[in-house]
Amino acid sequence: MNRISRRSYIMYFFAFAFFIGLMILFFTMEANSGKWVVKDYNKHLYSNGELLAAGTITDRYGVVLAQTVDGERKYNDDYKVRTATLHVVGDTAGFISTGVHSSMKSQLTGYSLLNGVYKLKKNGTGNDIQLSIDSRLCVTAMDALGNNKGTIGVYNYKTGEVYCAVSLPTYDPYDKPKDIMTDDTGKYEGIYMNRYFSGLYTPGSTFKIVTACCAIDNLIDINTRTFTCNGAWVNKVGNKVTCNGVHGTLNFEQALQHSCNTAFASLAAELGNEKMQKTAEECGFNKKIYVDNFKLATSYYDVSDAYDIDRAWSGIGQYTTLINPCHSTMMVGAIANKTGYTPVPTLIKGKNTSKMNFMGSVSAKKLNQMLRSNVENYYGDNRFPNLVMCGKTGTAEVSGKKPHTWFVGYSQRDDLPLAIVVVCENSGGFGIDVAIPIANTVMQKAYELYVLAYANLGEEG
């Protein structure tokens, strides 16, 4: 009998296993609660797949972008504000995945593990979210892009707040085009994508910033070097990288100003796969970057097995290289801060985000000076009145279509610490002609809003 009783000791194992199972279950539920609760079949939150009750979304000045009125989700009354902020605010059915309606669903619905959706059901609404974007700047940016597809992003390189993230094409959530799914002309291509966060483009000449950074890091004599441009860079077996002109003899700074392909192709070829790859990855290529709850499209650079001609193309932002517009603003933000560090972007007003490193402070200072010199001595400050702009244009060749035009830059004014990126898809022309005027329009609006209207940006913060 006692021997039989003793056998029951082994049964404690099952009790223990069950207990551990319950613990794991509880913590799995806890960890995934935010994800599971916002499934579109959850009738506490959705009716016919549309988000019912959620908090109010406002811009940084309290302009309502979306709210729930009588159990129905309403957007801003103004057509332009609705369309310009659509990709940031998101739709209620979850098509726009980086939209706040999707990415911050659990905050919006006021879900908490303690109360579940109780507060939402009791009050009929969830938590309010104040975004960092400025709806007026967004409207200006949308207008400035005009009929171009593309994106404009404006980001404060001191705080990380995103002031503007406009993506075209867009649509009016109150009047969604009926043919949005059936159209095959391409006019709605990527309409559900916020190109600022999720787009990937060939960087073109804007990538020369990275090549320059690699050169500064690795070539001691870079500042005293001269480059001779005869209209193309040719390797030993006769493969060519053509230049946009015949620049003659240039120093390093002038090479960047003229965006001389010959100079940067030769630099990339000289630096080698390993160093180019290393610098690009330090600058955020192939790296996962999270903004609030979603991941940026990951910029791509890979020359690990490339021949020198491919590397030369990659050095001027062609080859297989792709960059995300938001990432490019972070990169110039790191230069603007002159430390190589820049805060991770956020869409929430006043949210503190961690700082991310892109390069050493020596490179950052040098690049800052070169980018300033670009505007000062080449593009001309008259293109950016009052702004003390720095930046780099780009024209990215795309096979079979007109090139994308780029401008990525920032204002050096202490009271206007904003970085901007402008991408006009398949616009043709050169960055200097297409993208710079658009960037200037947006930056002038920002200057008007934040500098002229207030003493400085810090006070209105």
Next chain:
Amino acid sequence: MTNSAFIFSFGRWILPIIAFYIIFGCGISLIRGNKKTGTIGYLVNSANGDQLPLIGFETAIGRSNACDITLTYTTVSRFHAVLTKRHGKWLLFDTHSKTGTFVNGEKVDDVFLHPTEVKSGDTLVFGNAIFAFYDLEDLQKAEAQKSKENPALFEGDEKFYTGDIILPEHLKTGCTLKNCITGAEVSIDNSASVLIGRSDEADVQIASPAVSRSHALLSRSDEGWVIEDLDSKSGTLLNGEELTEIKPLKDGDIIEICGFTIRFTENA
């Protein structure tokens, strides 16, 4: 706000707290519950006086070490018998043993599992192992009366009062041991075993320091008397040969223990 909603708005806080108290209050009591039974009786080996406690209400007796009381006698089956207390009565089952189980000389049914009731002081025999059985409650009762009523029931400080050992027929034999040198004779009747050693409890006491306390055991098996050496220090010789295992004994066999020469004769 309706009544239901009102009840709920405070209930949602209070319910988990009450539930916690109920589940853990009851749960802890459940985990603590049911103390072990402990010892409720004794079997006393009549051969060497070993007291084997009966722990719990069912006790398995046999040679197998899966039993609660393991008896390493050759005459005991691997699973010999079960002694159990049910509704205040002690019952002895013979679980189809080969050599049988006896209560006060009566054989316990070994075919249909009919138990025999046993009482405190009864003699239980498994094979040729002889035990006196005592129920703890009876022992305590007797002890309470010990001093006033019947002190004669007890021998010295021994807590077990001595009842008569009643043996089954096949064990009612004995033997005579004769010291070949001095001619002294010890005759033992009605016993299934004889212990030789230095200790006071030995049936045949040899007061020599070379002799172990429990030196050798003579016991009665189905085939007759056998002898085994109880791992003594100086060993035992049977007819001049060292004893390493259990050996049968015949009339006239000579047992030598540390120079003492003993002749064995079976009683008729």
Next chain:
Amino acid sequence: MSGTRWFPTMLLISIFQVITFYQVIFSADGTLNMAAAIVFVIFTAIEWLWSVVSTIFLKKSSLALEYIAFFLTGISLVVAGSVKGSLMVKQFIAVVIGFVCYVVLLYIVSDVERAEKFRKPFAIASIAVLVFTLIFAKNINGAYNWISFGGFAVQPSELVKVSFIFVGAATLEKLQSKRSLTQYVIFAAACIALLFLMRDLGTALIFFFTFVVLAFMRSGDVRTIIFLILGAAMLAGLVVLMRSDYIMNRFATYRHVWDYATGKGYQQTRVLTYSVSGGLLGLGIGNGHLRDVFAATEDLIFGVLCEEWGMLIAFLVAQAFIFIFIHSIRCAKGARSAFYSIASCAAGGLLLFQAALNIFGVTDFLPMTGVTLPFVSRGGSSTISCWALLAFIKAADNRTWAEVKKKK
């Protein structure tokens, strides 16, 4: 202190039940649910009567096991009532029958000799009932395990659980004199095979687990048990090969429910989403949406508890099964007979295993097998069998018999 203090515990249970029944009796639209009110009064009366009679008149010291069962039963009644008043009445009738079975079974096993006499008839009856079910059962939800007697549908496999343990447990002298497990192995194999044929996979698994516990308790030989499990696994593999369509359907979505959220993973995904929607404190009885999903108050009850009663209460309910199981082990160690030891461990193990299959099944930690959560799920047969199983654990507790003995 050997038992719970009965009065405060009973008071807490009653307060809990007043608050929860209130939400069903006085529904939100202001109508009075008479049936629920009557059930509440009778149920409370039974609880208090049992406590008072046991504690004051029979001087029993430990009622914790009944209290936990009362608590869980109260939850099942409220959940049934929150669906429909008539369901609560049905559930309550099952509880009363279950409670009577509990008392009767407790009486039967109070004498192990008497209990031993019941073993053979129980074994024959079990097989007969299962065979009968297999032949005459209706197909409900893909399983052939229901029989209806003029309006009442019963699930015989639930009731056979009780006799499965009854047959498996044995006194020490029976174990010693007939140590071979063969007879019991044949009986168990027959039961499990019949359940397989009924396509009642969940119950078959429960029976197998219970069989392993019983076999181990009887023989104590780990090698034999491993051998038995391996044999069973091979047999199961063979069955799976032969009837792959039916088995594989069950396992196809396992660990991938989110990929099949509108199909085979429908129930599990709803359980997970609505469980976390309820949060730790719950949304209030009747305010959930999981209750609209098929079998919500039976198989998915854990999700309903999480959503409407809160995850805290749901996990406390799960914790209760651990306490019951540990208690069954503790009782087994000090029981008066091997019969009680074995039966107690097996009954406790069965309840725990069933709870595990249910809770981890609906949350996709284990494949979903469609078994009920003991005591809490709505369902007559299952409620009755749970109460009856409790008798085995109670019988192993020496305190149950302590007073009876002194009277003699």
